[in-house]
Amino acid sequence: MRVLVPLPVLLCLVGCAVTLVLGHRPRAQRLVTTAVLTGVVAAAAALLVLAVTEGPQQVTVGGWPAGVGIGLVADRLSTLVLLTSTVVALAVMVFSTGQGRTGDDASAPVSIYHPTYLALTAGMCIAFLAADLFNLYVGFEVLLTASYVLLSLGGTSTRIRASATYVVVSLTSSLLFLTAVGLVYAATGTVAMADLPGRIAALPAPVATALQLVLLVAFGIKAAAFPLSGWLPDSYPAAAAPVAAVFAGLLTKVGVYAVIRTHDLLFGAGTLRVPLMAVALATLVVGILGALVQDDLRRLLSFTLVSHIGYMLFGVALGTTAGVAAAVFYAVHHILVQTALFLVVGLLEHRTGTTSLRRLGGLAAAAPGTAVLFLLPALNLAGIPPFSGFLGKLALLRAGAADGGWDAWTLVAGAVLTSLLTLYAVARVWSAAFWNGGSAVREGASPAAPRPAHRAMTAATAAVVVLVTGLSLAGGPLLSLARTAAQDTSDARRYQVVVGGVDDGRGAP
Amino acid sequence: MSPTVVLTITVGGLIAVGVYLLSSRHLSRVVLGIVVASNGVNLLLVSAAGPAGPAPVLGAGGEVSEETLPGAADPLPQAFVLTAIVITFAVTAFGLALAYRLSRLDGDDVVRDADEHLRTRGETAEEHREDEQDGPAGPTGASRRGAPHGEGAS
Numbered sequence: 001m002r003v004l005v006p007l008p009v010l011l012c013l014v015g016c017a018v019t020l021v022l023g024h025r026p027r028a029q030r031l032v033t034t035a036v037l038t039g040v041v042a043a044a045a046a047l048l049v050l051a052v053t054e055g056p057q058q059v060t061v062g063g064w065p066a067g068v069g070i071g072l073v074a075d076r077l078s079t080l081v082l083l084t085s086t087v088v089a090l091a092v093m094v095f096s097t098g099q100g101r102t103g104d105d106a107s108a109p110v111s112i113y114h115p116t117y118l119a120l121t122a123g124m125c126i127a128f129l130a131a132d133l134f135n136l137y138v139g140f141e142v143l144l145t146a147s148y149v150l151l152s153l154g155g156t157s158t159r160i161r162a163s164a165t166y167v168v169v170s171l172t173s174s175l176l177f178l179t180a181v182g183l184v185y186a187a188t189g190t191v192a193m194a195d196l197p198g199r200i201a202a203l204p205a206p207v208a209t210a211l212q213l214v215l216l217v218a219f220g221i222k223a224a225a226f227p228l229s230g231w232l233p234d235s236y237p238a239a240a241a242p243v244a245a246v247f248a249g250l251l252t253k254v255g256v257y258a259v260i261r262t263h264d265l266l267f268g269a270g271t272l273r274v275p276l277m278a279v280a281l282a283t284l285v286v287g288i289l290g291a292l293v294q295d296d297l298r299r300l301l302s303f304t305l306v307s308h309i310g311y312m313l314f315g316v317a318l319g320t321t322a323g324v325a326a327a328v329f330y331a332v333h334h335i336l337v338q339t340a341l342f343l344v345v346g347l348l349e350h351r352t353g354t355t356s357l358r359r360l361g362g363l364a365a366a367a368p369g370t371a372v373l374f375l376l377p378a379l380n381l382a383g384i385p386p387f388s389g390f391l392g393k394l395a396l397l398r399a400g401a402a403d404g405g406w407d408a409w410t411l412v413a414g415a416v417l418t419s420l421l422t423l424y425a426v427a428r429v430w431s432a433a434f435w436n437g438g439s440a441v442r443e444g445a446s447p448a449a450p451r452p453a454h455r456a457m458t459a460a461t462a463a464v465v466v467l468v469t470g471l472s473l474a475g476g477p478l479l480s481l482a483r484t485a486a487q488d489t490s491d492a493r494r495y496q497v498v499v500g501g502v503d504d505g506r507g508a509p
Numbered sequence: 510m511s512p513t514v515v516l517t518i519t520v521g522g523l524i525a526v527g528v529y530l531l532s533s534r535h536l537s538r539v540v541l542g543i544v545v546a547s548n549g550v551n552l553l554l555v556s557a558a559g560p561a562g563p564a565p566v567l568g569a570g571g572e573v574s575e576e577t578l579p580g581a582a583d584p585l586p587q588a589f590v591l592t593a594i595v596i597t598f599a600v601t602a603f604g605l606a607l608a609y610r611l612s613r614l615d616g617d618d619v620v621r622d623a624d625e626h627l628r629t630r631g632e633t634a635e636e637h638r639e640d641e642q643d644g645p646a647g648p649t650g651a652s653r654r655g656a657p658h659g660e661g662a663s
Contacts, residue, residue: 134589141596148603157614163607164536164620171543171600172531178550178593185586186557 004050005059005072005129007043008082011036012122016115023111030097033114037090040121044086048079052481056488058131071131071192075495076485077328081257082128084332087467088249088339089121091460095343096242098456099350113153120146120246127254133181133191136258140177140222144170147251150243151235162238169231173221180214187211194495196266212267216259216276223255225313226283229306233290236305237298237355241346244298248305249339253331256312260327263316265489270319277317277407284310284418291425297345297355300429304381304422305338311418314411315396318403324486326395329479333380333388336468340377343461344370348433350453360433369458371434373465378430380468382423388471393419395479516556523549536611536618540604547597551590558586 015036022028050057056075063069074082096113123142130136148170152163185191187207188199200208221228232252236244263271287307294300312334315327347370348363349355364371380387393415400412471478488495527546530538565581612618 134592138592138596141600145596145599145603148600148607152607152610155610155614160607160611160614161620164611167600167604167607168531168536168539168543168620171604174596174600175527175543175546175550178547179553181589182550182554182557182586185554185589 002057002059004043004047005057005074006061008040008047008086008125009072009122009129011039011043012118012125016118016122019114019118020112026100026111029111029114030100033093033118034090034097036118037086037093037121040125041083041086041090044079044083047074048076048083050074051076051079052484070135072129072135073131073193074129075488076481077257077261077489078128080328080481080485081253081331081335082125084335085124085128085250085253086121088335088464089117089124089246091464092242092246092249092339092343093117094463095245095346095457095460096240098454098458098460099242099346112149116146116149117246120150124250124254128257131193133184133193133196133262136261137174137177137181140254140258141174143251143254144174147247151239151247153240153243158238162235165231166235169221173218173228176214176221177218180211180218183214184211193261193265197268197495200266201268208267209272212263212272215262216272219255219258219262220279221255222252223259223313224252224283224306224309225279226286226306226310227279229283229287229309232306233294233299233302236302237296241342241349245339245342245346248301248342249335252305252309253335256309256327256331259313259316260324260331261489264319264324265495269324273317273319274407276313277411280310280313280317281411281414282310283307283313284414288418288421288425292421292428295357297348297357297360297429297433298342300357300425301338301341301345304425307418307422308334308338308381311393311396311415314415315399317411318399318408320399320403321483321486322399322402323396324489325479325483326392326399328482328485329395330392332478332482333392333468333471336464336471337377337381337389340461340464340468341374341381343457343464344374344377347373347453347457347461350457357429357432361436362434364434373458373461374434375430376465376469378426379423382426383419384423386472388468388475391472391475391479513556513560516552520549520553520556523552534619534621536604536608536620539620540601540608543604544597544601547593551593551597554586554590554593558583 015032018032018036019029022032047057051074056073058074059072060069061072096117120143123139123144123146125139126142127136127139130139148163148167151166152159181191184196184200187203188196190196190199200211203211217228221231224232236247239247284307287303287305287310291300291303291307294303308330311330312327315323315325315330317323345355348360348367351367351370352360352363354360376387380389383389383393397412397415400408400415524546527542527544527549530542530545533539533542559582560580562580562582565584608618611620615621
């Protein structure tokens with residue numbers, strides 16, 4: 001069944017080509033894209049089942065010897081994140097086809113939207129399945145280049161300005177990543193993740209730390225960890241609603257995935273513990289403080305997005321299996337909950353024509369369905385029991401308490417504080433946009449009449465909300481799956497056994 | 510492996526020039542900076558391959574190894590560089606298109622602060638631009654000529 005491993009990537013790329021050819025037939029484009037993404041979800045689900053029942057699947061594309069060809073690995077960690085991400089990608093695509101049919105964003109060049117979206121998904125699949133650092137880099141680049149196009153769709157002044165920030169920051173991080181790949185190769189003679197742990201362990205400690213720092217800074221920019229997160233709230237809010245939703249759900253989490261994948265495996269659990277803890281704490285607290293003062297709903301959510309990246313970094317910094325498992329669980333939860341919230345904001349914007357808290361009001365009465373769709377993931381984000389956000393935070397706090405170090409306890413305190421402040425932030429949104437005032441749009445708003453959302457938009461949003469709410473029910477099994485996934489990554493020998501170490505001494509330094 | 514001093518210095522020089530250009534607010538300069546720095550990083554990858562040697566071509570008989578072809582160049586980093594060049598080409602094209610679009614919209618290719626960003630700080634875009642123009646002649650004048658400046662990096 002190893003043929004399944006490259007299938008998500010292949011399907012997306014073929015779909016990308018087909019939709020590009022069908023540029024002038026939007027109906028056919030929508031059909032192909034939805035079919036392709038459904039196929040990708042099915043392939044990802046099959047891969048997850050295979051990875052759990054039969055162990056990790058490995059493929060070297062093109063029949064090249066391992067270490068030279070493009071290696072893909074589908075283990076529990078990569079397939080779990082892959083499945084979550086592709087489900088989100090499908091839901092957002094359904095949302096955007098619904099939005100397209102209502103005639104919104106009519107000025108956008110729709111013909112390139114679908115191919116680019118599929119290229120983005122392909123890049124994401126490559127990044128998740130990559131078995132070596134260079135392939136990871138290529139995956140990132142495919143993903144990012146597609147995201148540049150998606151962010152600047154329409155080419156309005158706001159989007160171009162936002163894209164400029166986003167593109168320059170992303171390119172800088174890519175340059176750093178490529179530098180890191182070059183330095184790792186120079187130091188060890190390989191970029192295959194199965195071979196690297198042994199080779200890096202043999203390096204002098206300062207060299208290994210330097211390599212780790214360069215990689216972490218590169219991934220930190222992509223994941224939007226605090227000192228490197230300023231670009232995110234400036235760029236995401238400008239994007240079209242579905243694009244912002246898919247960015248918020250997926251892009252930063254690919255960076256987080258890269259950190260989870262490389263940190264313990266390549267450099268050993270618990271390395272750079274205190275600096276990572278400090279970054280996690282700063283991301284948590286500074287991010288959420290930023291969210292408290294925002295007026296624009298999407299900007300506010302972007303700040304909570306940055307803030308909650310800190311939870312996952314906290315789990316990685318702990319370096320214990322419980323910590324990494326909690327980080328993986330939290331990543332799955334975070335992908336779904338952020339997408340859900342951004343989609344709901346898309347619905348609100350579609351209805352009222354604004355995302356400004358000063359202008360919105362009284363939506364609980366005007367749009368009770370949308371209000372429920374907002375409230376569920378919002379409470380989930382803040383970590384109210386019994387939602388998955390609570391379970392993820394609880395797992396992290398328990399991992400932190402089990403660790404028992406002073407730095408872990410500081411992080412536990414910071415995590416609880418952030419959770420409370422998140423609740424305050426979403427409560428503020430609730431009272432301003434849903435309770436306050438009598439009309440759906442208060443005076444001074446744009447004259448755009450309330451437009452009913454297409455049922456595909458509501459259905460897609462509801463599906464993601466149901467999924468993220470349903471995560472609470474699947475919390476136990478998911479957490480144990482995350483734990484075994486974390487074991488795969490934190491133990492280098494285990495990864496080599498499951499992936500099949502390809503170290504035959506070739507290309508040694 | 511032993512990187513040559515010339516290559517190493519070139520890599521450092523190219524990346525330094527690239528980073529300097531990256532700190533500009535003019536998008537076209539930034540794109541040029543990306544191009545220069547990318548070439549620096551590509552050279553870094555080449556130098557990571559070790560010393561130059563005969564082409565590692567697969568012979569009629571079988572596999573390339575240290576025995577059959579002593580001192581052969583390492584092909585893997587060269588494959589990396591080729592891929593990286595293609596990627597740089599794509600993003601450069603996109604960056605230039607972005608700069609062109611920005612100059613069509615704004616009259617120049619200067620990337621300005623987001624309005625919402627300024628509103629959070631309690632200013633409006635107009636005030637901010639006035640502030641910039643009323644500021645001391647030194648940095649503002651330099652920014653109009655397009656030299657890199659740190660203002661607004663907050």
